[in-house]
Amino acid sequence: xxxxxxxxxxxxxxxxxxxxxxxxxxxxxxxxxxxxxxxxxxxxxxxxxxxxxxxxxxxxxxxxxxxxxxxxxxxxxxxxxxxxxxxxxxxxxxxxxxxxxxxxxxxxxxxxxxxxxxxxxxxxxxxxxxxxxxxxxxxxxxxxxxxxxxxxxxxxxxxxxxxxxxxxxxxxxxxxxxxxxxxxxxxxxxxxxxxxxxxxxxxxxxxxxxxxxxxxxxxxxxxxxxxxxxxxxxxxxx
Amino acid sequence: xxxxxxxxxxxxxxxxxxxxxxxxxxxxxxxxxxxxxxxxxxxxxxxxxxxxxxxxxxxxxxxxxxxxxxxxxxxxxxxxxxxxxxxxxxxxxxxxxxxxxxxxxxxxxxxxxxxxxxxxxxxxxxxxxxxxxxxxxxxxxxxxxxxxxxxxxxxxxxxxxxxxxxxxxxxxxxxxxxxxxxxxxxxx
Numbered sequence: 001x002x003x004x005x006x007x008x009x010x011x012x013x014x015x016x017x018x019x020x021x022x023x024x025x026x027x028x029x030x031x032x033x034x035x036x037x038x039x040x041x042x043x044x045x046x047x048x049x050x051x052x053x054x055x056x057x058x059x060x061x062x063x064x065x066x067x068x069x070x071x072x073x074x075x076x077x078x079x080x081x082x083x084x085x086x087x088x089x090x091x092x093x094x095x096x097x098x099x100x101x102x103x104x105x106x107x108x109x110x111x112x113x114x115x116x117x118x119x120x121x122x123x124x125x126x127x128x129x130x131x132x133x134x135x136x137x138x139x140x141x142x143x144x145x146x147x148x149x150x151x152x153x154x155x156x157x158x159x160x161x162x163x164x165x166x167x168x169x170x171x172x173x174x175x176x177x178x179x180x181x182x183x184x185x186x187x188x189x190x191x192x193x194x195x196x197x198x199x200x201x202x203x204x205x206x207x208x209x210x211x212x213x214x215x216x217x218x219x220x221x222x223x224x225x226x227x228x229x230x231x232x233x234x235x236x237x238x
Numbered sequence: 239x240x241x242x243x244x245x246x247x248x249x250x251x252x253x254x255x256x257x258x259x260x261x262x263x264x265x266x267x268x269x270x271x272x273x274x275x276x277x278x279x280x281x282x283x284x285x286x287x288x289x290x291x292x293x294x295x296x297x298x299x300x301x302x303x304x305x306x307x308x309x310x311x312x313x314x315x316x317x318x319x320x321x322x323x324x325x326x327x328x329x330x331x332x333x334x335x336x337x338x339x340x341x342x343x344x345x346x347x348x349x350x351x352x353x354x355x356x357x358x359x360x361x362x363x364x365x366x367x368x369x370x371x372x373x374x375x376x377x378x379x380x381x382x383x384x385x386x387x388x389x390x391x392x393x394x395x396x397x398x399x400x401x402x403x404x405x406x407x408x409x410x411x412x413x414x415x416x417x418x419x420x421x422x423x424x425x426x
Contacts, residue, residue: 011422014365015415016384039426046361053362054274056266059283065261068287072294073254 001029006036010043014050130178131187134171135228138194141168145201146220158206169198193224242308249297257294264309265290268316274381275320277327285323289316314396317378321397324374361425368418372411375399379407380415 001009006026012018030037141164176191200215240248240259248256269286276282293300293312300311369377379397382388383404390408394401 007423007426008419010426011419012416014361014422015368015419016380017412017415042358042361043426045358046365049358049362050365056270056273057279057282059269059279061265064265064283064287065258068261068290068294069254069257071287071291072257 001025003029003033003036006030006033007039010039014043014046130171130175134168134175137164138168138172139225139228141165142197142219142222142225146216146225162202165198165202169195169202172198190224190227193222197222197224243306246297246300246308249294260293260308261290264312267309268312271313271316272320275324275378281323285316285319289319292319310395314398317396318398321374321378324377328374357425361422364422364425368415368422371414371418373407376407376411376414379404380411383408 001022006029009018009022009026026036026040030040144161172191172195176188176195179187179191197219200218204211204215240256242260242263245256245259245263249260265286268289269282272282272285272289273279276285289312293315300308372380375397379393382393382396383390388396390401390404394404397404
């Protein structure tokens with residue numbers, strides 16, 4: 001056995017991979033090599049030191065038992081581990097993202113489309129082609145309002161009528177903006193009168209019978225329906 | 239004198255004295271096992287306490303796996319605690335290799351000369367450095383096999399894995415250690 005072989009074998013022994021069967025060879029070599037004898041001694045000391053590191057130290061057995069018993073059989077249940085702050089932050093962040101996403105989705109995907117401003121609408125519509133449909137709808141509404149019987153109407157009907165009035169009012173304003181640039185004074189005058197009437201109808205309070213009667217009378221006596229027919233020749237569908 | 243099984247039966251019925259009896263019988267073995275892998279006596283004590291607390295909480299499940307030996311069962315729990323401990327420690331100290339401070343403090347009893355003590359300390363640090371590259375399971379399997387002379391089926395049962403897995407752990411551990419033998423060889 002050479003010195004290098006002895007060194008390698010001693011190193012392997014320290015990590016548990018040595019061969020105890022080589023003891024006689026190492027011993028024989030160490031007798032004639034003082035350096036390897038010292039190495040063997042050093043490796044033995046290191047092995048003992050490693051083993052000492054694993055040795056059992058004195059400990060307080062009773063204190064250890066008390067700690068175990070307190071945690072195992074304590075009257076109070078073991079407190080739930082607090083949810084770490086970082087996890088709270090992460091969880092609330094995720095929830096916030098979902099909530100904001102849902103709100104944004106509702107607004108931008110499923111929410112009611114905002115009514116375009118009258119100026120924008122007037123720029124986008126063709127006044128001539130819109131007029132006929134508008135005149136038709138307005139006349140229908142005015143006939144309905146003028147002939148309103150003094151009977152109690154269902155809540156749904158009132159709600160739908162109010163929505164229709166507001167829609168036509170908005171249409172009236174858009175058309176007025178559109179015709180204003182064309183200098184069509186007749187239609188502008190008609191539209192102004194229509195707006196005034198529609199505003200009165202829109203401002204009616206539900207259940208205010210007296211005001212309803214008064215507005216119905218104004219509508220019936222208004223020349224607006226006849227003027228609409230004269231100008232636009234609307235196709236009446238009733 | 240009651241047997242382990244009798245103590246377990248009483249413990250299952252909530253007798254604290256039976257728990258105490260089981261602790262008295264097995265704490266030394268569990269502590270000895272914990273000391274092999276813990277880096278300080280305090281860490282070993284923590285492993286021991288966690289082992290017994292877990293065993294007492296799961297006492298109803300003792301024997302489910304067909305092993306009626308309480309000693310083997312609690313050693314298995316202890317080994318799993320040790321693996322967890324080594325994993326946590328490895329994560330915490332991933333940037334730090336084994337150092338001279340990991341070497342046991344008192345070498346003077348074996349080597350009276352301070353110079354020799356220092357040499358041995360450096361050599362032990364090199365050995366610790368070689369072992370530091372092993373995974374917790376590799377380290378424990380290797381220790382059980384080559385330093386505690388346990389058989390492979392026994393190690394497999396203790397670690398809760400197959401014999402094939404144990405052989406794989408041992409082979410890979412040996413390869414890693416052989417590849418890091420040069421610094422130790424230089425130090426000898």
